[in-house]
Amino acid sequence: MSVTTRRTRLAAAALAAITAVSGLAACGNDDDKPAAGEKPAKLVVDTFGEMGYDELVKQYEKDTGIKVELRKTAQLGEYRPKLVRYLATGKGAADVTALEEGILNEFKPNARNWEDLAPLTSDHSKEYLPWKWELGKAPDGRLIGLPTDVGSLAVCYRKDLFQAAGLPTERDQVSALWPDWKGFHDAGLKYKQGTGGKAFIDSITAVSNGVLFQGNGDLFYDKEDNIIADTSPAVKNAWDTATSMADISAKASTWSPEWSGGFKQGTFAATFCPSWMLGIVSDNSGPANKGKWDVASVPGGGGNWGGSWLAVPAQSKYPKEAAKLAEYLTNAKSQVEAFKLKGPLPTNLEALKNDAFISYTNEYFSNAPTGKIFGESVAKIQPTHLGPKHQAVKENALEPALRAFENGQADKAKAWEQFTKDAKTQGAF
């Protein structure tokens, strides 16, 4: 008997020791911020996708003598878990962190994880697209992010396939085909007829994505962040428009292998292109299809898909210097440089008026004046309030339901039911 008690006591002691050790390790603290004004040896920048900062960062190193480490993550899907880990454990975050629209909204309710940039930078509020600037603020009023790029929206289409189907190929004529979404559907039906039943667009979720942001009012949340997904007219409108396109869709959901393969195979003739999508379209289509793609305007005026901000995590040791770097990377000159390098669309008003930007043409897309096309589209974007879990509702409630309808797994009513039910659980915060 005594043996067991001694053994259990020993085990308990060992256990206590282990928990103590690991507990200590977990909360080793980082409150050793250097004295104000001290110049950092190095600043770290976290970005995802291609933000075009490679050259800018080198220039900054030369100008200030501060070394800048650019940590790039290709996919947003890998980027987000990393950020969450940094915030949850309180260590590891970069000094300047790029936040995509969905992530920013999700992080807003816990704004204390981020520095308020307003006192750290000079006032830039009049220099950017007003709605974009406002979205960078948290509900408590602190400025979390400085605007980088905006998605904007256009239609990428295959000239050769349009021609084969007897549709016009000139970009102005093509834009004239679809002043509204009905016109777009009609063009799709004409294409289908002309090709003996081939699909016109990639998927109906691409359509819903386009319609959602056309400024028809609140989407999944109202201004007080109550979930209104089941009653919102803007959502219903996007739903109805998207479902009406099922007969011209290739059922290849964005990012799936069917989708990436579809560009080469020509399984669809048109897709919706935010500015940053151009690079993805050309990569997927390959050099063989160079000059076959062109860019037209989107039905129903402007639209937006994606876009980012630069933020400074509260755990950064050099918040002031980091804010300066973020300021530099988002100023008019830098935004034009980044656009020329990788294509993210400026949000700085001066950059949008810049000659180098407006006169830019894209060689792969039949020399389309992408600067002008996207720049005009940007001006038409309506500010939309996005709630904290907008992304989750869109990706895990709306789009699966639309796809279930598109693939014939559920009829329209059933799919709508699935969406409204999931929107409630996905949208809760």
Added chain:
Amino acid sequence: MSLSATTARPSPAAPPSPDVSRRRRRGRLLNRLDVKYSPYLYIAPFFLIFGIFGLYPMLRTAWMSLHDWDMIGEHTFIGFDNYTRLFSDEYFWNALVNTFGIFALSTIPQLLLALFLANLLNRSLLRAKTFFRMAIFMPNVVSVAAVAIVFGMLFQREFGLFNWLLSFVGVDPVDWDGHRWSSWTAISSMVNWRWTGYNTLILLAGMQAIPKDLYEAAEIDGASPWRQFWQITLPMLKPTFIFVVILSTIGGMQLFTEPLLFGNGNIIGGNQREFQTLAMYMYEMGIVNLNTAGYGAAIAWAIFMIIIVVSLFNFLLVRRSAK
């Protein structure tokens, strides 16, 4: 302990000097400490590592599961609310059904096939044994992600190999991730491809430990190879088989990468969650949704409990049927 007692007996012939006896006493003490505690020291590294990477996360998860836990925000104690929520959560039960469905579709054929292959490899007539044993293990060495990506391509709707083959026998292309049965089949085939060889090798090792004279005696008595298999191999293989079944159970209940990559990385596993497993649902709630980390932790503990129950059940089942 008896060892230290015998060496400790003082020699009556020459009473030792105080210095020597002190040294001896200290030696005795060290000896006793050594005998008593060094075994614990030897096994300590395992327990230390298990404590940090196994026990501590488990306890921490248990603690989290009692909270409304926001990954990057507030934590509020709510007792067992997360666990009661499990019972009324339709998607939890959906994930449970999916997990068991895929588990049954993968484990049962896999173990039968592994048994068959192991028996084949155990034949003394077989040539190039090492080659076959190596070859059968190869799929297990390939990374899960690679397997999932390749199989994902094979099961594609438009350009997939399987739909192409099916078209020759007049079957319409199957939308593999659009239905429960088809997605379960596709995912199970990945699991089977990867783990059959592994289980075969373990069963083979078990078979080789069975004494040869049993078979010789049976042969003299005129038992057919089939009868030898049923009456000698299977009963003698029971402990190995239990081990393999429990390992497969643990793996099957935690299935994650294959279904995730099969659905292009979408955590909800199909448009209507046709193939979302428990582990995926745990990840959705615990990691993807930042504000439901506590609920995710509760799901993690539910999976742990389910694994224990299912393993016990399998253990009893296998033990009884093999008796």
